[in-house]
Amino acid sequence: MDQLEVDLGGRPVLRDINLRLDRGELVGLLGPNGAGKTTLLRAILALTGIRAGRVLVGGKPSRPGRCEIGYVPQRHEFTWDFPISVEQAVLSGRTGRMGLFRRPGVADWRAVGAALDRVQLTELRRRPVGELSGGQRQRVLVARALALAPRILLLDEPFTGLDMPTQELLGDLFTSLAGAEHAVLMTTHDLVAAVDTCSRLVLLNGRIIADGHPADLQDAALWTTTFGVSDTSPLLKLVKAI
Amino acid sequence: MSITDFLTDLFNPNLAFLPKALAIAVMSSIVCGVVGCYVVLRGMAFIGDAVAHAVFPGIAVAFVLQGSLVLGGAVAGVATALLIAIFSQNRRVKEDSIIGVFLVGAFALGIVIISQAPGYAGSLQQFLFGSITGIPDRDLYVVGGAGLVILGLVLALHKEFVAVCLDREMSRSMGLPVFWLDIVLYVLVTLAVVISLQTIGNILVLALLITPAAAARLLTDRLGVMMLLAPVIGGSAAVVGLYLSWSYDTPVGGTIVLIATAVFLAAWLLAPRHGLLARRWRRRAGQGDGSRPSSLSDPSSRQEASPVTR
Ligand SMILES: Nc1ncnc2c1ncn2[C@@H]1O[C@H](COP(=O)(O)OP(=O)(O)OP(=O)(O)O)[C@@H](O)[C@H]1O
Ligand SMILES: [Mg+2]
Numbered sequence: 001m002d003q004l005e006v007d008l009g010g011r012p013v014l015r016d017i018n019l020r021l022d023r024g025e026l027v028g029l030l031g032p033n034g035a036g037k038t039t040l041l042r043a044i045l046a047l048t049g050i051r052a053g054r055v056l057v058g059g060k061p062s063r064p065g066r067c068e069i070g071y072v073p074q075r076h077e078f079t080w081d082f083p084i085s086v087e088q089a090v091l092s093g094r095t096g097r098m099g100l101f102r103r104p105g106v107a108d109w110r111a112v113g114a115a116l117d118r119v120q121l122t123e124l125r126r127r128p129v130g131e132l133s134g135g136q137r138q139r140v141l142v143a144r145a146l147a148l149a150p151r152i153l154l155l156d157e158p159f160t161g162l163d164m165p166t167q168e169l170l171g172d173l174f175t176s177l178a179g180a181e182h183a184v185l186m187t188t189h190d191l192v193a194a195v196d197t198c199s200r201l202v203l204l205n206g207r208i209i210a211d212g213h214p215a216d217l218q219d220a221a222l223w224t225t226t227f228g229v230s231d232t233s234p235l236l237k238l239v240k241a242i
Numbered sequence: 243m244s245i246t247d248f249l250t251d252l253f254n255p256n257l258a259f260l261p262k263a264l265a266i267a268v269m270s271s272i273v274c275g276v277v278g279c280y281v282v283l284r285g286m287a288f289i290g291d292a293v294a295h296a297v298f299p300g301i302a303v304a305f306v307l308q309g310s311l312v313l314g315g316a317v318a319g320v321a322t323a324l325l326i327a328i329f330s331q332n333r334r335v336k337e338d339s340i341i342g343v344f345l346v347g348a349f350a351l352g353i354v355i356i357s358q359a360p361g362y363a364g365s366l367q368q369f370l371f372g373s374i375t376g377i378p379d380r381d382l383y384v385v386g387g388a389g390l391v392i393l394g395l396v397l398a399l400h401k402e403f404v405a406v407c408l409d410r411e412m413s414r415s416m417g418l419p420v421f422w423l424d425i426v427l428y429v430l431v432t433l434a435v436v437i438s439l440q441t442i443g444n445i446l447v448l449a450l451l452i453t454p455a456a457a458a459r460l461l462t463d464r465l466g467v468m469m470l471l472a473p474v475i476g477g478s479a480a481v482v483g484l485y486l487s488w489s490y491d492t493p494v495g496g497t498i499v500l501i502a503t504a505v506f507l508a509a510w511l512l513a514p515r516h517g518l519l520a521r522r523w524r525r526r527a528g529q530g531d532g533s534r535p536s537s538l539s540d541p542s543s544r545q546e547a548s549p550v551t552r
Pocket of ligand 1: 008013033034036037038039040
């Protein structure tokens with residue numbers, strides 16, 4: 001991303017964003033509510049108009065429908081009461097790729113099977129999505145993104161509302177994806193999980209406040225500016241502790 | 243009247259309108275049942291209602307000009323559907339308000355237009371409540387042709403409709419033309435409504451769209467099954483409804499809708515997994531004998547799926 005600027009409803013939301021994401025990286029995007037995290041992901045996907053700057057994916061301008069990017073939106077974007085099985089929900093991630101008027105073929109089902117394997121949902125593949133727990137639902141969404149076999153994975157708050165074991169399972173999955181030459185970018189409000197799993201953290205609040213390895217982000221000022229909290233906030237204690 | 247009497251009447255050349263009415267009622271309920279699945283799953287029942295009312299001015303114009311009612315209704319309905327789709331892109335006024343505006347506006351226009359035609363009261367009643375007499379042969383082909391086109395489009399675009407229904411944001415990121423898919427779906431709903439108006443009538447047509455699909459949803463958790471069940475329920479309601487209406491001289495639209503409603507209520511009570519009785523029964527079984535594999539020891543029902551089982 002090069003000098004990226006985004007306005008929404010006439011208000012500036014993102015300014016002066018320069019960010020480079022490489023293969024093998026697992027980057028955590030941290031910032032308060034309204035910081036523009038989701039907007040940044042949408043800008044990368046070319047789902048929102050940008051005012052200035054550019055987003056390049058693999059050297060080419062980003063546009064919707066490119067298969068290099070897998071997107072995992074927040075869990076509430078999905079219609080969970082829809083009468084559809086887990087494997088069909090995952091298959092729906094390939095709809096754009098199959099093309100209009102086409103039916104899913106062997107390659108599509110093979111990709112679905114592989115994605116379900118990765119998130120360990122193979123046993124539940126015939127279960128209706130409405131009968132899954134929060135953690136299982138999150139895994140369905142990740143599998144749906146993986147069904148495209150993307151090089152880049154964008155995740156919007158994948159850990160929100162999940163217990164520790166499930167966070168760990170997903171965290172391990174993201175780490176192994178990054179290890180397999182994927183580039184992974186995830187927003188999160190879970191500092192502990194972010195520090196634990198990410199190879200790099202980006203602090204965002206309208207602009208990029210800091211960008212580096214978790215160990216290099218000890219300076220309390222970075223965190224107070226990003227989150228607008230006072231010097232005595234428990235957040236800082238947490239930062240110091242980890 | 244016995245079934246054999248009904249069959250005799252069906253093949254009685256003096257009652258030629260009866261088989262025609264039956265054919266149109268069955269075809270349109272099948273089409274409505276299929277399209278209605280999307281309407282129910284997306285929670286767009288209100289759009290169906292709007293479109294049903296919006297076709298009225300078109301029918302009124304066609305009536306005044308002595309043209310094809312189906313065609314007139316289709317033009318007006320599609321125009322309204324497009325207006326709703328376009329206006330609802332502006333998020334400042336919510337979709338349901340937009341629909342409310344156009345629904346009543348179009349209906350008002352229809353009333354004003356039709357009042358210009360002499361002797362409109364009788365025909366007004368026909369539009370509103372449906373009738374089985376006076377169907378021109380031409381309409382039989384129009385309804386059949388339109389039905390095939392609608393079902394064909396549903397078959398062709400099914401996976402796109404499902405994707406948009408599941409997750410609009412994701413569909414956009416996949417590069418699907420979400421806006422155009424919405425428009426096509428609105429137009430399909432409109433056409434399904436228009437071809438059903440003749441027998442069911444303007445006010446009750448919504449039931450043909452919603453009730454069979456909603457009943458089917460209660461009976462299954464699989465979309466494919468739901469989209470087969472809904473037209474079967476709708477088609478059967480049409481046959482049984484027409485038979486009863488012919489036997490007891492009741493209004494045909496109302497009778498068909500009552501049958502469909504009865505099926506819905508039965509599904510609500512008796513559905514194998516989510517019906518009221520099945521839940522009661524499972525609860526009893528779960529309490530009675532701890533050793534048999536009850537729903538409580540099945541991890542699948544441990545989660546939020548069982549607010550009533552508890
Ligand atoms: N459609 C919109 N029109 C105008 N402003 C918007 C729109 N969507 C978001 N915004 C604004 O853009 C800013 C960034 O929103 P965004 O959703 O990217 O925040 P976020 O960092 O994802 O927050 P959260 O942690 O709450 O998910 C917010 O201040 C919000 O008010
Ligand atoms: Mg967000």
